[in-house]
Amino acid sequence: MIQPRQSAALLMTGVLLPLLVLVMHPTGHELADDPSGRMQAVNALVHGIAIACLPLLATGLAGLCAWLRWPATASLAFAVYMVSGICNLVAAMMSGFVAPRLLSGGATPNASLLHFTHDINQAFATSAVVAAGIAFVLWSLALHRRGRTWLAALGVVIGIVQVTGILSGLLQLDVKGILLATALQAAWLLPLAWTLRLTSKE
Numbered sequence: 001m002i003q004p005r006q007s008a009a010l011l012m013t014g015v016l017l018p019l020l021v022l023v024m025h026p027t028g029h030e031l032a033d034d035p036s037g038r039m040q041a042v043n044a045l046v047h048g049i050a051i052a053c054l055p056l057l058a059t060g061l062a063g064l065c066a067w068l069r070w071p072a073t074a075s076l077a078f079a080v081y082m083v084s085g086i087c088n089l090v091a092a093m094m095s096g097f098v099a100p101r102l103l104s105g106g107a108t109p110n111a112s113l114l115h116f117t118h119d120i121n122q123a124f125a126t127s128a129v130v131a132a133g134i135a136f137v138l139w140s141l142a143l144h145r146r147g148r149t150w151l152a153a154l155g156v157v158i159g160i161v162q163v164t165g166i167l168s169g170l171l172q173l174d175v176k177g178i179l180l181a182t183a184l185q186a187a188w189l190l191p192l193a194w195t196l197r198l199t200s201k202e
Contacts, residue, residue, distance in 0.1 A: 007063025008197035014056035047096020077138035084131035091125040133162030158188045
């Protein structure tokens, strides 16, 4: 069984790596005007790292569930977070590899096809943020029962902010919005990782 200290390390890595590379995320204009292909390479790197970190986060959060002894709320949270992970995978593939491939094909890309890939990216990205927010709230309920009140309260607040931000339209998932959503999730996952690390010493 995965140990809390291992879960903490996986969560920290899975959170910090995407957060660090997201600041390099090119805009759509930079990708469209990229004769050297440099921005496309950066774009592929950013999304490739984000995709590679998805199993790290999943494994780290499975460790959280094991530490919580898999109560119903934590089990449901993990299932919902897996939906978020799948949505993130599709969104990252569309933005990081499919759309740039269309732009680099030589001929002028079909505008409606580019809009279609963008719409797919946005649909899955918004679903990912909403699902993650719901999962955070569910995990927080389980953490509250374990006496981690401040961490539970933080998780509920961040989860609700994510969900309401998307549903109200205040959180738009352009490059800046994705960075904000990732930072919001990090604001809960990093203290969670630190808590797990400390529990390994108890």
